Amino acid sequence: MTMFFRRVVPFLIVLIVGFLSFAFYFVPRMKDVWNILTDWSLILNSCALFVGFISMIRSYWKKAMTKDDPNRWYSWVTLASVAAMTFVGLSGGITEGTLFNKLFTHMMIPLESTMFSLLAFFMASAAFRSFRLKNVSAGLLLLAAMIVMLAQVPLGQQIWSAIPDISAWIMDYPNVAAQRAILIGIAIGTVATAIKIILGLDRSVFSGFGNK
Amino acid sequence: MDRMPRLYVQIFLVGLLGFASGGEIHAQSAAQLNAVDTPNDSGESISLSWVISDDQVVKSTSKIIVYRKNPGENDFKEIKQLDPLSRTFKDGDAVHEGLEYFYKISLLAKDARTIFETQPFGPVVARAQWFNTSKVSCFVFSLYTIFIVLLFMFWTRRGREFYLRPLPGVRAIEEAVGRATEMGRVCLYCPGISQIDDIATLASISILSRVAEVTAQYGTRIVVPNYDPVVYSVCDEVVKTAYIKVGRPEAHRPEDVYYLTGRQFAYASGVAGLIAREKPAANFFLGWFMAESLVLTESGVMSGAVQIGGTDAITQIPFFIVTCDYTLIGEELYAAGAYMANDRKLLGGLKGQDYVKLGIMVILVVLFLLRVFGVVGVFNLLTMRG
Numbered sequence: 001m002t003m004f005f006r007r008v009v010p011f012l013i014v015l016i017v018g019f020l021s022f023a024f025y026f027v028p029r030m031k032d033v034w035n036i037l038t039d040w041s042l043i044l045n046s047c048a049l050f051v052g053f054i055s056m057i058r059s060y061w062k063k064a065m066t067k068d069d070p071n072r073w074y075s076w077v078t079l080a081s082v083a084a085m086t087f088v089g090l091s092g093g094i095t096e097g098t099l100f101n102k103l104f105t106h107m108m109i110p111l112e113s114t115m116f117s118l119l120a121f122f123m124a125s126a127a128f129r130s131f132r133l134k135n136v137s138a139g140l141l142l143l144a145a146m147i148v149m150l151a152q153v154p155l156g157q158q159i160w161s162a163i164p165d166i167s168a169w170i171m172d173y174p175n176v177a178a179q180r181a182i183l184i185g186i187a188i189g190t191v192a193t194a195i196k197i198i199l200g201l202d203r204s205v206f207s208g209f210g211n212k
Numbered sequence: 213m214d215r216m217p218r219l220y221v222q223i224f225l226v227g228l229l230g231f232a233s234g235g236e237i238h239a240q241s242a243a244q245l246n247a248v249d250t251p252n253d254s255g256e257s258i259s260l261s262w263v264i265s266d267d268q269v270v271k272s273t274s275k276i277i278v279y280r281k282n283p284g285e286n287d288f289k290e291i292k293q294l295d296p297l298s299r300t301f302k303d304g305d306a307v308h309e310g311l312e313y314f315y316k317i318s319l320l321a322k323d324a325r326t327i328f329e330t331q332p333f334g335p336v337v338a339r340a341q342w343f344n345t346s347k348v349s350c351f352v353f354s355l356y357t358i359f360i361v362l363l364f365m366f367w368t369r370r371g372r373e374f375y376l377r378p379l380p381g382v383r384a385i386e387e388a389v390g391r392a393t394e395m396g397r398v399c400l401y402c403p404g405i406s407q408i409d410d411i412a413t414l415a416s417i418s419i420l421s422r423v424a425e426v427t428a429q430y431g432t433r434i435v436v437p438n439y440d441p442v443v444y445s446v447c448d449e450v451v452k453t454a455y456i457k458v459g460r461p462e463a464h465r466p467e468d469v470y471y472l473t474g475r476q477f478a479y480a481s482g483v484a485g486l487i488a489r490e491k492p493a494a495n496f497f498l499g500w501f502m503a504e505s506l507v508l509t510e511s512g513v514m515s516g517a518v519q520i521g522g523t524d525a526i527t528q529i530p531f532f533i534v535t536c537d538y539t540l541i542g543e544e545l546y547a548a549g550a551y552m553a554n555d556r557k558l559l560g561g562l563k564g565q566d567y568v569k570l571g572i573m574v575i576l577v578v579l580f581l582l583r584v585f586g587v588v589g590v591f592n593l594l595t596m597r598g
Contacts, residue, residue, distance in 0.1 A: 022354075025347070026343055026344050026347055026350075026351055027342060027343060027344070028252055028253050028254045028255075028340060028341050028342075028343075028344050029254055029255070029340040029341065029342055030254075031253075031254035032254065041409075044442070045407075045441070045442060048440075048441040048442040048444075048445055049441045049474075050441075051441060051444075051445055051471075052438070052440075052441030052444050052445070052471030053441075053471065055444060055448070055469075055470045055471050056470055056471045056472065058466075058467060058470075059467040059468075059470035062467045063467070071489045074485065074489070108475075108478075111477075111478075111481075112475065112476070112477040112478065115477035115478075115480055115481050115504075115507065116477055116503065118507060119503060119506055119507065122506045122507060122510040123506060125510060126506065126510060126531065126534045126535055127534075129513075129534065130534040179526050182526060182529070182541065182542045183526065183542075184569065184572060185542050185543040185569065186524045186542045186543055188357060188543065188565050188568050188569055188572075189411075189524075189542070189543030189545075189546040189547070189565060190411045190524075190546070191354055191357045191358065191361075192357065192361045192546070192561055192562075192564065192565045192568075193411050193414065193415055193546045194411060195357075195358050195361060195362070196361075196558065196561055197414060201365065201557055201558065201561070202418060202549065202550070202553075202555075202558060204417070204418040204421040204422070204450070204549060204553065205414050205417050205418055205421075205446065205450070
């Protein structure tokens with residue numbers, strides 16, 4: 001019975017919903033049914049968020065209670081933050097002007113912006129490591145990167161007036177060609193992977209037992 | 213003699229009639245309205261189009277008003293005001309399938325005077341179609357791909373062998389886990405920041421099931437922080453099942469697979485902090501990523517971990533190539549699960565994908581040649597309209 005619910009039921013759900021999803025894309029008459037299924041998925045996502053919340057609390061609580069772990073204070077900060085925001089949101093609401101909204105706007109958004117700003121430094125360090133003249137292909141990469149970077153600033157045009165045009169050509173032709181080639185492969189792979197999962201040929205997603 | 217005065221009177225009356233009705237006769241042909249059921253929809257809209265043939269009317273028009281008479285009503289009601297250059301309108305406001313609607317349009321001058329008003333057009337009935345004909349090319353391509361993939365799977369089950377090029381990233385997974393075991397450190401696995409319905413996430417979970425089996429065999433911890441709660445639920449089950457399958461359920465730590473956060477850079481911050489504290493020896497970034505990918509992988513580079521990355525997000529592939537030791541590009545991410553499973557059927561499906569690509573290349577070359585020689589109609593078969 002357990003195997004029936006762990007293997008057969010998920011497979012049947014995926015088979016039916018997968019087939020219907022494929023059909024609904026081409027059948028305009030079924031748009032209303034598809035909208036209902038989409039609403040159901042939103043409800044399921046909300047329930048899953050509750051489950052995820054509990055798992056997060058469980059994970060961080062265990063770390064926080066581990067006295068040998070020198071990093072357990074980070075877990076305490078996480079738990080305190082979760083508790084505070086939950087209390088503030090439930091008690092005062094989350095609309096504009098509430099404490100929850102102010103905490104989100106004045107703490108969360110700046111923190112996210114800070115993380116986003118780190119990308120500039122990470123990109124510089126990644127570029128420093130990767131743009132090395134080791135062989136022909138690395139040399140081509142270095143040359144193309146230099147041209148494209150110089151074209152982003154007025155200095156590039158000052159050095160050579162053709163740099164912006166060359167940069168535009170690099171971005172419009174070889175770059176787009178490579179992207180389209182990868183996209184075609186991705187599109188085909190998407191269809192093939194989807195059909196394997198829908199038909200149950202690859203069941204590793206269901207139970208981790210694979211095909212055995 | 214009597215015939216001549218009668219003829220003169222007739223000519224006079226015709227001329228008088230023409231003079232009196234000159235404006236109306238002129239305006240009767242000023243605009244023609246047409247309304248049809250919108251094709252390829254679910255019966256919720258009607259498409260109107262009109263032609264204004266009189267240049268004088270075109271110049272004088274400053275506004276076009278669309279009127280509709282609903283079923284069971286006697287009067288026309290205004291439903292839309294359009295600019296004078298509009299020639300089409302799609303009425304999707306409270307249009308129900310199967311009911312009869314009538315339409316007319318009025319052309320107004322700047323002083324709100326009606327220059328011309330069309331005769332009521334109708335009845336027009338909105339119908340839902342069973343097949344979206346603008347997506348025929350997509351449908352044919354999907355069936356072609358499915359057929360070829362299943363055909364090759366069938367052939368491999370029958371015993372036919374096909375060559376598949378090895379993926380260095382897949383081979384490196386077991387080495388990376390072995391390295392982590394030797395160093396006594398954990399493995400970090402990030403399944404991306406997309407939802408469960410994304411193929412990249414499903415492919416990542418498929419790979420996770422195999423990676424978890426390897427870590428279970430080696431006795432190494434695998435930490436899986438998740439961005440999406442549904443993905444967390446699936447990953448939790450997949451990892452737990454992998455440990456059970458290997459016969460080491462007691463080695464599984466439930467707290468190692470958890471939901472971290474649903475915010476992009478909060479997730480990046482959490483994983484970067486995890487890398488800084490736990491210092492994993494092997495990092496797996498497999499799935500769909502966005503701007504936070506460089507934060508994750510650069511943090512891993514700084515910690516000295518072996519990194520295997522894979523994504524189908526075109527914009528992030530360059531970052532993975534630069535920062536990861538091994539990268540699965542695009543469809544290689546989807547193929548990695550089949551490689552690791554070493555299942556003949558799944559490997560046959562991979563070969564089928566290659567032949568689908570071959571077919572597409574042939575079609576592209578043929579279409580290119582047709583276009584070069586001036587045959588353009590065939591090209592429209594590939595486009596999806598509406």
